Amino acid sequence: MAARFDSTAPHIQDASHWAENLTDWGPHLEPIDGRSHNTGRLLWKGEDGLPEAGLWICTPGSWRLTLPRDELCHFLSGRAVYRRDDGEEIQITPGTVVHFREDWSGTVEVFETIRSVYMLR
Template sequence: MTITHLQNAAAATLSEPKPVSAPLGEPVPAISYLDVERADQVETGIWEATPGRWARYVAEQEFCHFIAGHGTFTPEGGAPIAFKAGDAFMMSENTRGIWDIQETVRKTYVIIKR
């Protein structure tokens, strides 16, 4: 049995922020994270993004729970999904869309790798 415990996710130290790879205008958002690789095809961790917009491709299925901030995610061909601290959603594999962060967002996530 493997148990991953993300302690105090709201205040955990993350990686050095780096600009996103496909920004859509200014400001250019930066992301930072703490990834925990496991032996069971699951990745979990904490992710943070500063305000701005960018295109994103989500290759694997992902569940995320927002613990700070707010914004929207607009899946390709779909309506914007507004989220705020306390919300959660599940993205299917091969999801394409646009992140639009209005206030720095922090989330915990679980990615199911195949």
């Protein structure tokens, strides 16, 4: 497996399994059960902080989530449910792609470690 972060097109081959040089991103800001933990790798971040793209891995647990900007996630592995405050549920399984709009708010419950490639704008 290879990764090139210094490329004109930063990339990770086989992102579904890549686990080299992950950064510890710590726990969630609003934990519900306090178990979940984040690691990942930044692929790109613009000069003013946006856009941002990378690989995100999160262990089982639950937390509250409010997104301050649009986020596109392609979940490569794991199982979770995102529950919007209005009751809508989004089931996450491998291959799920979700565009969370700015100000999306609810809870997340991860049952099996999730792995996602994401982009914030």
